[in-house]
Amino acid sequence: xxxxxxxxxxxxxxxxxxxxxxxxxxxxxxxxxxxxxxxxxxxxxxxxxxxxxxxxxxxxxxxxxxxxxxxxxxxxxxxxxxxxxxxxxxxxxxxxxxxxxxxxxxxxxxxxxxxxxxxxxxxxxxxxxxxxxxxxxxxxxxxxxxxxxxxxxxxxxxxxxxxxxxxxxxxxxxxxxxxxxxxxxxxxxxxxxxxxxxxxxxxxxxxxxxxxxxxxxxxxxxxxxxxxxxxxxxxxxxxxxxxxxxxxxxx
Numbered sequence: 001x002x003x004x005x006x007x008x009x010x011x012x013x014x015x016x017x018x019x020x021x022x023x024x025x026x027x028x029x030x031x032x033x034x035x036x037x038x039x040x041x042x043x044x045x046x047x048x049x050x051x052x053x054x055x056x057x058x059x060x061x062x063x064x065x066x067x068x069x070x071x072x073x074x075x076x077x078x079x080x081x082x083x084x085x086x087x088x089x090x091x092x093x094x095x096x097x098x099x100x101x102x103x104x105x106x107x108x109x110x111x112x113x114x115x116x117x118x119x120x121x122x123x124x125x126x127x128x129x130x131x132x133x134x135x136x137x138x139x140x141x142x143x144x145x146x147x148x149x150x151x152x153x154x155x156x157x158x159x160x161x162x163x164x165x166x167x168x169x170x171x172x173x174x175x176x177x178x179x180x181x182x183x184x185x186x187x188x189x190x191x192x193x194x195x196x197x198x199x200x201x202x203x204x205x206x207x208x209x210x211x212x213x214x215x216x217x218x219x220x221x222x223x224x225x226x227x228x229x230x231x232x233x234x235x236x237x238x239x240x241x242x243x244x245x246x247x248x249x250x251x
Contacts, residue, residue, distance in 0.1 A: 002153035003040070003121055004176050004199065007222045012039040012244030014123060016227050017057060021249050024098035025064065026055045028106050031114060037250035040121035040156075042226075045108050045142060046129050052086040053108035053142055056094075059127065065092040065105075082132045108142065112149040121154050123224075125180065126168075128161035139167040146175065158202055169197045178202045178224065185212065190219045200224060200243075205233065213240045 015038040018030025026043055034041050044057040061067040061079040095103025115122045146155055157168045158178040165177045178200035186192040200222035208225050216223050226246035228234050234245050
């Protein structure tokens with residue numbers, strides 16, 4: 001089964017940044033803890049200074065690592081991810097802030113190989129790093145890593161920065177893509193999504209209503225909504241025809 005076939009199943013549960021209510025987000029332990037509790041796992045990817053794709057949500061390191069306690073990095077605030085090499089990131093602890101247990105930075109290659117080994121589906125969100133790196137280079141590096149690990153069938157690529165999405169399709173037509181959206185829908189939503197060549201639309205819960213879901217599904221787009229932590233709301237969305245929801249809390 002590939003990711004597109006998975007999306008045809010009803011009532012899909014996606015682990016938002018892994019099992020982040022139980023383990024430190026976007027870490028290998030968060031992925032491991034998600035196994036058997038969800039249909040796919042959402043992770044975030046961006047590039048290090050030396051162009052290695054790593055799994056981290058924020059564009060700075062302060063919230064989810066011990067960087068502020070490391071003397072040699074004290075003058076490098078606000079500790080942007082793209083200002084650190086992989087070797088430097090590997091000297092940090094990405095787990096103790098959450099549960100006092102050490103956790104190393106997770107690289108995209110390690111996440112992909114783990115998914116391949118465990119037969120997991122990954123929604124890889126490409127963070128907007130357009131102010132630091134050329135769009136084409138970002139997409140090329142990530143697609144190359146997916147191809148190198150032979151995990152095209154296990155991955156869906158999404159982004160709030162929609163310029164990445166047609167580039168993804170150009171480099172690999174078989175990897176499904178999704179447009180992430182907050183605050184309000186783009187004008188002429190269906191036409192817009194067609195121009196992006198995406199397979200799915202991932203709106204935030206606040207802007208999701210039954211009419212929009214119906215029009216998207218009728219147009220052939222999969223709809224996955226973030227971040228939905230209440231069971232009652234999840235059921236309502238599924239009743240509307242939403243394919244999946246992203247949640248911080250897995251059963």
